[in-house]
Amino acid sequence: MQHIYKLFAVLDRWKGHYIFAGLLLIIAGVVRMFLPKILQVAIDGVVVFHQSNGTHIPNTDSDIISSFIYGLLPNIQMDNLSWVLTCIGLLFVGIALIQATVRFFANVISASSTENAIKALRDRLFSHIQALPLSFFGEVPTGEMIQRCTGDVDTVRNFISSQVTEIIRLISFFFGAFFMMYLIHPLYAFIAICLSPLVFITTFVFFKKESKIWEAHETEQDKLTGIIQENLSGIRVVQAFANEDYEIEKFNKQNLVKRGMGIQHVDLHMKFWPFSDVIIHAQIALSLFVGGYFTLSQQITVGEFIAFSTYLVMVAWPMRQLGQIFSKMGMASVALDRIDLILKAEEEDYEGYHSEDEKLKGDIVFDEVSFRYEEKGPLVLDKVSFKINAGEKIALLGPAGSGKSSIIALLARFYEPESGTILLDGKPLKTYDKTYLRKRVGIVHQDPFLFSTNINENMAYAAGEIEDDTIQEAAKIAAIHDFVMTLPNQYQTQVGEKGVSLSGGQKQRVALTRALLQNPDILVLDDATSAVDTETEFHIQNGLNQVMANKTSIIIAHRLTSFQGADTIIVFEEGKVLEMGSQESLLEKGGFYRKIFDLQSAVEEDIRKEINE
């Protein structure tokens, strides 16, 4: 029941429309019940009446429906039978027309409200996801999240678009047909449905089993998809190691398991459908016999018997369908639960200080800042303190996992520190509006992400309205312009899955252009030129020095060449500041920085020697 309520909640503002569509369907169902009744009138009122030479006068008052129909027809006499038949035919067509029209409108209304409700659900999901904190994305695997937003939403959609109205239709059919039978002969009506509960129960049990097997089937199918996906994305490695046979064997194994599961699923159906059919056949056979008896003992007329046999079938099959619908409802509510997990996650709080035209100066203070990603996880930053003056160029250095990237994450307020304070331009960082803050701080991330659109749009992504010239200028600074000009459609070239695939270094440079066009007050490069060759990097540095003159910039890198001209170098190790100071002072100190420096300048020594030789 809770399931139904939840699914109903998805309908949102369109609930009223749904109820209206449901009402129309009930009307259509009721109208449909008249059709067999008309045949009954035709047989009893015309054919039997005629055969008995007018002695066998039909009982026009046997039940309300019959009397209603007889009421619509002209008075039945031996000499106007042909006219009566014409009226019966017209009545039949009229009722069929009403039924079809009502049903059509019901379907249209339910289709339009479904699509409206689903659009609302999709939109809600999307905007909610955009507002979730980054930490959420680490918890739920991307693939699963996409699956929830697409596959699960589709499951819910399919259910409410077809099954909700179907339930109403079937229930109204069942009760309608039973009611008609009841009017004809109450005892007969009960005999005619006596085996129905059995059908209902077996169907229900079956679909419980079915959903289990189906789930197992889906799991195996997913595994198979996973294997194919991984193989395709690593196909170059597979071929490089001549490991095709190994991959094929791995795939075949899972392909076989999936097929086995599929056949198990088929076998379940193979047993169920005949089983429920046997019960239904038995039900009809029984009713046939009993109906024959009632006709012969003249409790019902021949026409009633014929109408009854039609209702019989109408009652039997909703039972069979209902179990199926319940199982689908189960699947839909599972899907809905999974969607709910996303919707229930708390959004980031964006509100805070912002100003339309004011720029950030770029004074940054970290005071005793400690931080961990998860509540009980390891301490990533341990009482880190440092100060960056406006306009300075800062380099962060240290082995992987030493906490450099966490500094950036805190600065952009993707996470909040556990303790300590961060000040930006003298104000606590947490008082800033997040959108404002992030628009003013340009970050180039370690693994550059490009959208699958053209290069131009990727570059201008965060820039709003912008001239092509400006884009090209920034691209020149990022040393990517020349490359872009060699592409078939230059700046209009599509990138990503459906377009040209760029190398790591090229992607990094596009991402850098994007950050530059954001026109940030503080620029952050998180190992952002690692895949760029030294020569190109050198050009980029020169360009950046001009653009970022007087602006604060923070650079994380491994190569010392990336650090040229840094005012302060901060060396991190295991979440603590190990060394801090200018290049000269760190070299004198003879610590970690010195070690790195020596390693890298060994090369330089060699060169110097060689040149001097």
Added chain:
Amino acid sequence: MTQFEDKQFSGKGALLPFLKRIFTYAWVYKKWMYQFLFWIGIVAITEAIFPLILLGFLDYVIQPELQAIQAAQLQGTTHAINYVEMLKYTGVFMVIGLIQVIGVYIFIKYAGRVQEHVMFDLREKMFNKLQRLSFSYYDRSASGWLLTRLTSDTDRVAEVISWGLLDAFWGVTNIVFCLLALFYFNLKLGLIVMISIPVMLVASIKVRMLVLEYSRTSRKLNSELTASFSEHINGVKVIKSTGQEQEAFTGFKGLSGKMRRASYKAGFFTAMYIPIVLLIGSLAAALVVFFGGQMAIAVPAGITIGVLAASFDYAMKIFLPIMDISMFYARAQGSLSAGERIFSLLNEEVTIKDQVDALSMNRIQGDIKFEGVEFYYKKENPVLENFNLRIKAGESIALVGATGEGKSTIINLICRFYEPTNGTLKIDGKDYTQSTLKSLRSQMGIVLQTPHLFSGTMRENIVYGRQEATDKEVKEALQIAGASHFESRLNEEVGEGGDQLSQGEKQLVSFARAVLTKPRIFIMDEATSSVDTLTEARIQEGIGKILEGRTSLIIAHRLSTIKNCDRILVIKKGGIVEDGNHEDLMNKKGRYYDLYTRQLREEKAILI
């Protein structure tokens, strides 16, 4: 980018060849096909027989008995009801019912099996094909698109040939038998029902095609929606760090609005479908009642009550097989493009493959020779032209030059990921296209630019190229790769695509993976760009060991890595501009000298 576009198929011409071709895949299971087609026929016939039982029951039991009873009543006597006759008909009903049930059991069994086996076979064939297709194929095919061919496309096509075929066969048999029965009992009513069939069929196919058209649009939009979700979840960091949440949402709303409209249109025509078909059926039924009634009241009566009831029944139910036939048609039409995608993959020619008389290469010495090699990805832009190069067995070669000058191409050619478009490439003095691919690649150790790992443990990844490697060998390989610190992490899961590891760590694992195969030719394409300085230094120590006793080719931006190579080749515009060892080239004071000394300038810049 034409190859990425979803081709639109105009139905008429394409349907038949498509059906024929998938039918050959189902026909492999001839015995099952016979069984399920036979029994589906039986089920359709029994379904058509049911109204006849009612007919018999009414005309041969109820009516005569009723008349007898009424006659007896008139005479004041009673007539004993003939229960045996009644039981006989109910019995016949049950027997026919049981036959039908057996048929249902068998056809589900075999149709399901045909479906699963066709899916299995198609996937297997495609997967095998994919393993053999060369890099150039993957250069122009997005992996997501390839994946759909093995998943949803396959499902759709297999469904057409199993359940789809079943629907069609059931529908046709059922209609034929219903008509036969009707004609046998009453020609006129039979004609009325028969005329309704084409009307219904045409109307229902027309409406279904409209539905199909709009569902195509909505399916296309749906994949755009998925792409949008995927992109905005994967790229959420960029969106957030640039504060573009609102803009992204506005874009999405446009898309979801389009989706709503397309889905609604499909829904609109779907809503129309059943009412229309039912209405036509009801018209036929009304005519049956009218004409049947006329016949019944004619003198002499031209029809019995049983025949009238049965005809009515047939008229009311004839829409069911029609729906099934049109469903098959729509299904087949709807999976045309899926089928086209599948068959185009299966038809794809494997460009790099073993020649018929290819021999397995023995232990490679490692002598490599390019003789007048030409290569292009696109004919207009040749990457290499008349390229000649001789690498002696055991030499270590470094390739130096800016991006896009042809370094990677040279390596890709040696690995036979691509083949020369002209000229020959000889290994140990023999054109390498005359040897088997496997014997060549299994003697090569290749570290690719982008280090792709497979999900599984670190160890599983390292032994990928040589499953039988011992722990000791793994340890050695790690040491050479400067990654001894991974020894304790060998059982760690690396995640999908190695996502749990950093780029630098992935590079080390892929390095160790290549080292472990003890290759005869070792190839490294810019494989240590993301490792930190300390690790780089460790690799330096190990690299000497790799170069010993085998031919090797290395591309690296950090020139310190390659200083000790036997020969350094400076590549520019697909040609070798300088060739010699470090000392030679330094003395030459050419391009290499420039590159090398630039590093100094940069180092100096730091100190300024």
